[in-house]
Amino acid sequence: MxxxxxxxxxxxxxxxxxxxxxxxxxxxxxxxVVTSHQLVVYNDEVNSFDYVIITLMEVCEHSPEQAEQCTLQIHFRGRCGVKSGDFDELVSMRNEICRRGISAEIESYQ
CATH class of the missing domain: 1.20.5 (Single alpha-helices involved in coiled-coils or other helix-helix interfaces)
Structure with missing residues (x-):
């Protein structure tokens, strides 16, 4: 040209x-203004590490390594944000985690 x-x-x-x-x-x-949500799982004295790891793999589709890291944070820090996304996307995951006897909540942040 x-x-x-x-x-x-x-x-x-x-x-x-x-x-x-x-x-x-x-x-x-x-x-x-974008508001995002996070699925937070809390520590308890009832569920085993393996049970929480398996739950995170099945419900949140975590890899084994990711589920293990989240479980360690839950244990040592008392909580861990295991998944971020839209509220509607996280509700069914929270419900399933709670149905399995693990404490979880959805928190919003900007």
Missing amino acids: EFSEDNISRFRISFQNQEKHQEDVAVAFDEE
């Missing part, structure tokens, strides 16, 4: 339009 003055000026206009569009998108995104 040959660079004539006409091509360069069209490129500048196109580039300026792109920058304006990007700024508009950035402003719109900054104004949007």
Whole structure:
């Protein structure tokens, strides 16, 4: 492609339009408030490590390593956020974890 003055000026206009569009998108995104939710599992003195690990693998689709790490945090810190996402997505997981006798809640944060 040959660079004539006409091509360069069209490129500048196109580039300026792109920058304006990007700024508009950035402003719109900054104004949007996004609330996320986290499924938190709490420690207890009843359930075994293996039971909690298996539950996290089956309910939250964790890998064995991820489930083990979460279980260790639950044990030593008293709680662990095991899954983040939309409230509606997490409700069924929380219900199933609680049905299995493990304490869990959904917390929201911004």
